[in-house]
Amino acid sequence: MKTMDRFHLVPHDRLLASMLDELEHEQILGIPRACFFRPSPDDPFTMIRYGRRLETPVGAAAGPHTQLARNLVAAWLCGGRYLELKTVQILDELTLARPCIDMRDEGYNCEWSQELKLEQSFAEYLNGLLLILTLRRRLGFPGSEDGRDPGFIMNMSAGYDLAGITSPAMVRFLDRMAHCPEEIAEAARNLARVCPELDEVSLPDAVSTSLTISTMHGCPPDEVQRIALHFIEERGLHTTLKLNPTLLGPQRVRDLLGGLGWDLEVPDTVFANDLSLDQALPIVRTLSAAARKRGVEFNLKLTNTLPCVNRSALPKAEQQVYCSGRPLHPLAVHVALLLREHMDDAADCPPLSFCAGADAFNTPDLLAADLGPVTTCSDLLKPGGYARLRQYLDVLSDRMSSVGARNLEEWRKYARNNSLSLADYAKTTAASRRYAKTRKTHTDVKIPRPLPRRDCFTAPCMAACAAGQDIPAYLGHMAENNAPAALAAIRDTNPLAHHLGLACDAQCRKRCTRGNLDAPLRIREAKAVAARLGKADRANTRIISGTASSPETRARVAIHGLDARTASCAGTLVQAGVPVTLLVPKNAMHLGKDTSPAQRALLADIADLAALSKDGASEDNSTFGSLLIHEHSDQDQQIFEHDFTFDDPMPSGPGSLPRAVTLGRQAAEAYLNAQGITKPPAPHRPDADLPTLRMSRHIRDFGPYSCPEAITRKVSGDQAMAREASRCLRCDTLCEVCVTVCPNRAIMALQSFPGLIAAGQVQRAHDGQPEILITQKRPLTDCTQIVILADFCNACGNCAAFCPSSDAPFAVKPRIHLTRASFEEEKEGYFPVGPDRLEILRNGIPASLIKTIDGLRYQSNALTLTLDSATLYPSMIDLAENTEHADLEQALEAGLIHIMLMSSSLLPFGFMR
Ligand code: SF4
Ligand code: SF4
Ligand code: SF4
Incomplete structure (x- = not known):
């Protein structure tokens, strides 16, 4: 099937009707109402930009989140108040490579400017503004009748050269964006037919009076200055110049990237063609002076993306792609530091806004260093999407209130007084694991399964587990502090919870969806905790040193050897009620100083399985078979009805232990089938609360064993595992x-x-x-x-x-x-x-x-x-x-x-x- 790669615009009144209908069901654009940001007069993080109030200091960066009216609404609903509209240019009928975004870890894109024609972009931006004003009124936000002080700003972005910017089509676009009272009134009349509350709102007469200049990498310095002066002097717009990370120079860029383990190849030509610091400083001074004279604001934005040789998943025809996200963050912070250090007087440095690898956890640091508003793109393209903007504000609020900061000025003051300067922060980013390549522990969650047209939800961790463990079920039980139920869920396919809980190479973790959000679940460790807590009081009670003539040895089944296969086979049979004798090599059950931890864990499993039949019945009254451990001698074999031997070498390579468990289980199941013995029913799965699960998808939650700074945090005691397990998203129950x-x-x-x-x-x-x-x-x-x-x-x-x-x-x-x-x-x-x-x-x-x-x-x-x-x-x-x-x-x-x-x-x- 050939899918179209261009938008078809839907009339905005229909869009609004659909949104209002959704709102009746507590969501808009599929975003749950609980994720909406509702401003309050007490919010400590409001800021002023271009003389206008921003209800929050965060927003969506110019890019895929800001090209359609509906995208702008989504960003605003979740708390974005600085909305950088996608860049427009004279070439408005581009054919772009697809796919154009690769965000599996660090971001790469080969996107360019708006994919709509200029006329369509204008309509999307204008209606985006009005849709937000309408919803603001409908939602009853404070001050929502005042559309001239709406608490958010739409900031234009235009490129890429002066000839294009001053072409008739671009002139018409820019003129209308900055002054279009009739068009706003007409569009408002159209929308008010669907939502009459819009009539109560005083309307602005412009869509945007500010603009960010997006010059291509390689734009000559004098052209950069001419374009900026055009917007400042001739158009009288509040103007922001977006600078490139290459301003740091090749050595510094490569040192920073290399120090954090990134092997991005940034060609020398990129540095040669971009603005150098020496070229940039006089331009910045000239533009600042021009803006002062014209009575508008001039700012810098840090930074543009970093061009590099394409080693991403994007089409190979694109030799160069643009890197964003984690590697860009330290670079942009160092550009900020460089500029502040090199301006004659710190006060002379224009305000710096920020967009480079920003997330919920570093935004407070950026704002403390007076880098704001903070906009984001890569982070919103990761699971959770727009709705994670709420977390930016929650984290910021918490951090500000923890030091008693009542507003952003007090937050900056606190940072100044506590040696949390930009220089300190820059130093941190250059060495922090969270910006290092190795911070992400796996590359992707993809499993071989083809995507079905319906019923597609799947837990990728389960597909990666060769033992077929019902991971979401046992994590769900652990989250409810129900270790016995978790252990029953584990034993349904793997009787060796101790052994695999310790020694499995945990392929499951490499596929955990949480890895794309924060940190993959400690799936294997949860198994070990379930094994310890689930049956802690039943150790070794049935392990006897029997002889061939003792009554217990009249069991029907013998299993020869001691490894994960035989123990798994034994465990499966015992749970199905079959009496089993495990014939092990001499002294195999004895713990000595040379016994490895993995072997000890295997023996603990055998002990626990033997203990299962101690009381003769499980909690659901099914009868367990007995498990006898007998040191092997030849004459023992003759009394058994069935013998299991596993003569092949143990599996090796990735997933070898769970594969061994499966071999043992399958052998046991074949026997049960042949004997007409029914396996016990699968244990019950824990209930899932869908609204809670849906909400948890949007929030980065590192749990007790990890944090934004570190993959591993030392936590003692088993009790933290319930908290860890509660992070499981139950992907097979709800994916989306x-x-x-x-x-x-x-x-x-x-x-x-x-x-x-x-x-x-x-x-x-x-x-x-x-x-x-x-x-x-x-x-x-x-x-x-x-x-x-x-x-x-x-x-x-x-x-x-x-x-x-x-x-x-x-x-x-x-x-x-x-x-x-x-x-x-x-x-x-x-x-x-x-x-x-x-x-x-x-x-x-x-x-x-x-x-x-x-x-x-x-x-x-x-x-x-x-x-x-x-x-x-x-x-x-x-x-x-x-x-x-x-x-x-x-x-x-x-x-x-x-x-x-x-x-x-x-x-x-x-x-x-
Ligand atoms: S994320 Fe998928 S559905 Fe959405 S625009 Fe891109 S390709 Fe289409
Ligand atoms: S979040 Fe839970 S169900 Fe989803 S992949 Fe991770 S462990 Fe498996
Ligand atoms: S719901 Fe999950 S499995 Fe289904 S298409 Fe979406 S991401 Fe893929």
Whole structure:
């Protein structure tokens, strides 16, 4: 399927109608209301910029989060108040490489400027402003009737050379952005029809009166100055000049990157073509003086991205890509320090705003060093997305209140008085693990599984576990401080909790989704704690040194040897009620000073398994088999009904221990099957609180064993494990990672259909009449189903990086089109023409679904049938002439999509006109 890589804009009144409808259900654009930032007059972090009040000192940087009106709304809802609009330029019909974003760790992009035409960008920015004012009023925020003091700023960004900037099309764009009262009034009238409260708001007469200059890397110094003077002197705009990290010079940049372990290759030409410090300082002085004279503000923004040779996952045709995120942070902080040190007088240095690897935890430090407002992009492209902006403010608030700072000035003063200067901070960033390449412990969560079109939720940790452990279940029990239940969940597939809890190489951890957010879960260690706490009081009670003639040795099954396979086999059988004798080598059970910790753990497992049958029955009254340990001698073998031997060498390489456990378990299960013995039912899984799980996806939570600064923190005692386990996101119960990372909020999670979904086909019977052959009926397992709003997807590829499956959600999931233009251009997906009609294109071949009094009438070239509108059961079938059979799948998916869309609060009829 070829997906479109350009936007199709939806009328803003329909967008607003949809948002208001969602708000009735406590969310907007799929963002839960609990993630919204609600300003308060007591907020300590307000700041003034260009003479205007910002309710918060954070926002979204010019980029993918600021090109559509809906993106601006999303950033604002979550607390962004400085909104740097995506850069516009005269070339507004670009063809860009796709994918264009690679954010798996440090960020790379090959994006450029706005992907819309100038006229469309203007409409998006203007309506973004009005949508925010409308929602602000609807949400009843303080001062929401005053649209002239809205508490946020939209800051334009323009590039890339003076000729383009002064071209007629750009002049028209810039003129309108800075003064457009009639257009604002007209757009407001349109939106007020949907939300009359907008009539109560005093409207501004401009979309933006400030601008950040985005010059390309390599823009000549005199051109940079001319462009800035144009905006300051001729346009009278508050002007910000975005500087490049290359200002530090090649040696310093490479030293800083190398010191932190980054092997980015920044070509010499990049440094040669960019502004040097010697060139930049006089320009900055000239521009500061010009701004003073003109009565506008002049600022610097630190920094632009860093060009480097493409070694990312972006198309290889792009030889150079732009690096952002963690490696950029120390560079930008050092640029700030360099500028402050080199301006004649510190007061002479223009205000510095910041955007380079900012996150919730370093934003307070940046603001303490008077670097603000702080905007962010890379961090918002990671799981959690826009909604994590709330955490920036929560962390900032906490840190300010911990030292009694009532406003940002007091916060800066505290930093000055406590030797927390910019120089100190810069020094910290140059050596901090959190900016080092090694801070992230794994590269990605991808597992080999192809992405299904529905029911896709999966826990990637489980796929990586060769023992098939139900990791979310045992972590869930541990989070509830229920170690016995956790141990039962572990033993269901792995009877060796001590052994693997200590000695497994934990491939699961390398796939933990939390690794993309903060720190992967201590999955293996949780197993060890469950083993210790779950059965701590049952040690060694059944290990006897029996002889062949003692009654216990009349067990039916003997297992020869002592390793993870034999112990796993024994444990599986014992739990199924089979009496087992484990014939071990002489002295194998004796602990000596040479016994390794891993061997001790294995013996502890055997002891615990033997102890299981001490009382004869488990808590659910199933009977355990006895486990006897017998030092092996030849004559013992003859009395057993079945012998297990594992003659092959033990597995080796990654995941060898869990593979050994699986070999043992599978051998036991084969025996149980052959004997007609049923395995005990799987232990119950802990309940999941979906709203809590959904919220926890947005928050970086390092848990007790890690922190933003360090991967490992020493914690003694087992009790911290409950807190650690509570970080588990239960990915198999709720994933929706793709929903959070899409900067365009183009991925929706629709409430799932509660009934059964059939599979099968329609074929011609012997009499030539069509008949339905249902091969399977099963319920959907996931609580929501993922669809793509194709109009808002530009194929940036970010969802593909974080989806644990091997495919890209935007390319696999059903695509819903909100405009006919999008539908017809792509020739793939669903177009809900209205509540009663769905038009369908699959590989360009049309079909339709129409609601009738009989049900949902599906019609394609090959098949016509009616689906029950409640159960989706097919009837009234017909096959086209010369068609012998047709699969039901497409018709059933169409019915499913229709039902989910119609019952969704996310897609109101407002979209379907
Ligand atoms: S968050 Fe939990 S379920 Fe998800 S990958 Fe990590 S351990 Fe597994
Ligand atoms: S759906 Fe995926 S590819 Fe499309 S815009 Fe969103 S993140 Fe990018
Ligand atoms: S990231 Fe999205 S598409 Fe991928 S498994 Fe999770 S919910 Fe499904």
